[in-house]
Amino acid sequence: MQKTGMLIVLSGPSGAGKGTICARLLERNPQLKLSISCTTRLPRPNETEGVDYFFKSDAEFMKMAEEGEFLEYARVFDYLYGTPRQYVKDQIKKGHDVILEIDVQGALKVKDKMDKGVFIFIVPPSMEELKRRLKKRNSEMEEQALKRFATAYLELDFIEKYNYIVVNDEVEKAVKKVECIITAERCRMERNRGMDEILKGGKSL
Numbered sequence: 001m002q003k004t005g006m007l008i009v010l011s012g013p014s015g016a017g018k019g020t021i022c023a024r025l026l027e028r029n030p031q032l033k034l035s036i037s038c039t040t041r042l043p044r045p046n047e048t049e050g051v052d053y054f055f056k057s058d059a060e061f062m063k064m065a066e067e068g069e070f071l072e073y074a075r076v077f078d079y080l081y082g083t084p085r086q087y088v089k090d091q092i093k094k095g096h097d098v099i100l101e102i103d104v105q106g107a108l109k110v111k112d113k114m115d116k117g118v119f120i121f122i123v124p125p126s127m128e129e130l131k132r133r134l135k136k137r138n139s140e141m142e143e144q145a146l147k148r149f150a151t152a153y154l155e156l157d158f159i160e161k162y163n164y165i166v167v168n169d170e171v172e173k174a175v176k177k178v179e180c181i182i183t184a185e186r187c188r189m190e191r192n193r194g195m196d197e198i199l200k201g202g203k204s205l
């Protein structure tokens with residue numbers, strides 16, 4: 001039975017640990033594919049073109065947007081970020097589950113278009129802990145860290161639009177919870193219609 005893949009959207013405040021959770025999920029679950037976004041932000045010292053992001057100029061990004069190449073795009077912390085539409089479509093068609101690690105604005109746009117997606121919100125155990133994690137990151141200037149912290153409060157207002165909430169107090173536990181969500185979602189009846197006919201026809205699933 002040729003099954004199509006699922007779209008899995010991970011959001012949550014900057015510093016909640018989405019990136020780390022995603023990296024571990026991908027390491028352990030080779031059938032999962034990460035959608036690599038385009039951004040107009042400059043690469044950080046440890047980032048690689050085509051691995052972390054596709055880095056674009058404003059003009060390049062806007063041209064792609066005008067040509068409908070994004071499933072969604074949004075301005076986040078002064079820069080543009082967008083999800084390439086074709087990659088996501090192709091992978092899902094091939095039966096792979098695709099992870100989008102995107103902000104709340106983007107997630108809501110995706111939800112409007114693909115409501116069968118699985119929407120997971122990652123939160124820190126407390127706002128104090130989030131502040132501590134953001135301060136510890138060397139990648140941002142203090143002003144940027146403060147902006148990210150303030151945005152976290154705004155993002156929390158949209159938590160109920162998501163299907164699942166995962167508290168990231170310990171990475172390993174959080175990863176396991178996301179894996180459990182994915183496993184359960186794969187077993188949902190509506191994603192497995194037609195299996196009864198296959199069984200009745202004497203074939204194996």
Ligand code: 5GP
Nearest residue numbers: 037038073074076081082083101102103106
């Ligand atoms: P960072 O600059 O720290 O890599 O990412 C900043 C924020 O942009 C994060 O919340 C991240 O999830 C979000 N982001 C990354 N890629 C995309 C995307 O393609 N679309 C949207 N809407 N947000 C994204």
